[in-house]
Amino acid sequence: MIRLSVLYPKTEGASFDHDYYRDKHVPLACKTFGLASAEIDKGLDGPYVAAVHFKFDSMEAVGAAMGSAGIGDVMADIKNYTTIQPVMQTSETVD
Amino acid sequence: MIRLSVLYPKTEGASFDHDYYRDKHVPLACKTFGLASAEIDKGLDGPYVAAVHFKFDSMEAVGAAMGSAGIGDVMADIKNYTTIQPVMQTSETVD
Numbered sequence: 001m002i003r004l005s006v007l008y009p010k011t012e013g014a015s016f017d018h019d020y021y022r023d024k025h026v027p028l029a030c031k032t033f034g035l036a037s038a039e040i041d042k043g044l045d046g047p048y049v050a051a052v053h054f055k056f057d058s059m060e061a062v063g064a065a066m067g068s069a070g071i072g073d074v075m076a077d078i079k080n081y082t083t084i085q086p087v088m089q090t091s092e093t094v095d
Numbered sequence: 096m097i098r099l100s101v102l103y104p105k106t107e108g109a110s111f112d113h114d115y116y117r118d119k120h121v122p123l124a125c126k127t128f129g130l131a132s133a134e135i136d137k138g139l140d141g142p143y144v145a146a147v148h149f150k151f152d153s154m155e156a157v158g159a160a161m162g163s164a165g166i167g168d169v170m171a172d173i174k175n176y177t178t179i180q181p182v183m184q185t186s187e188t189v190d
Contacts, residue, residue, distance in 0.1 A: 002139070003134075003136055005141075018189070022189050039188060040188070040189035041098055041184075041186035041187070041188060041189065042186055042187045042188075042189050043184065043185075043186050044097070044185045044186055044187055045183075045184070045185040046100075046182065046183055046184030046185055046186075047182060047184060048184055048186070051184075051186065059139070087141065087142060088140075088141055089136075089138065089140070089141030089142060089143055089146075090138075090139045090140040090141055091136035091138050091139055091141070091143070092136070092137045093134060093135070093136060093137075094113070094117050094135035094136065094137050
């Protein structure tokens with residue numbers, strides 16, 4: 001499995017609307033990527049204020065999701081909950 | 096639930112023994128923390144070469160794990176697989 005993590009670094013003067021993120025943005029991203037769900041984190045301590053983890057069957061599936069028709073709408077929605085520039089991490093999950 | 100992520104940043108000149116991490120270190124950490132399992136990541140793209148995600152029922156459980164008798168052995172074992180200084184992130188998982 002491939003884990004695609006999107007991490008939002010704590011940024012001076014930036015806000016993050018956790019409710020919008022949970023209720024609107026992540027569901028939109030899941031629908032666009034064809035995923036049933038994702039894991040959302042609200043940061044308590046450490047460098048990140050929020051994160052989401054999507055799981056895909058393969059790197060090909062990640063590529064297909066990133067190239068899906070609705071990706072522009074997902075990207076355009078970011079301004080509705082934060083001005084933070086997210087960090088992307090792609091990893092293979094180890095069994 | 097609380098997610099405790101330990102993230103290993105890509106570091107010039109540093110190595111990371113993924114096999115030792117999976118077979119020895121993470122099982123030792125789980126045993127020490129009283130957890131049945133954890134999720135391990137092998138970085139493919141992004142700022143981290145490896146990560147592990149532990150899930151706890153509460154911050155009190157995280158505190159108990161960090162104060163457990165074997166924590167010194169867990170910390171002392173890090174030198175056996177890497178010289179990278181890990182980054183810790185504690186988050187509340189959002190349903």
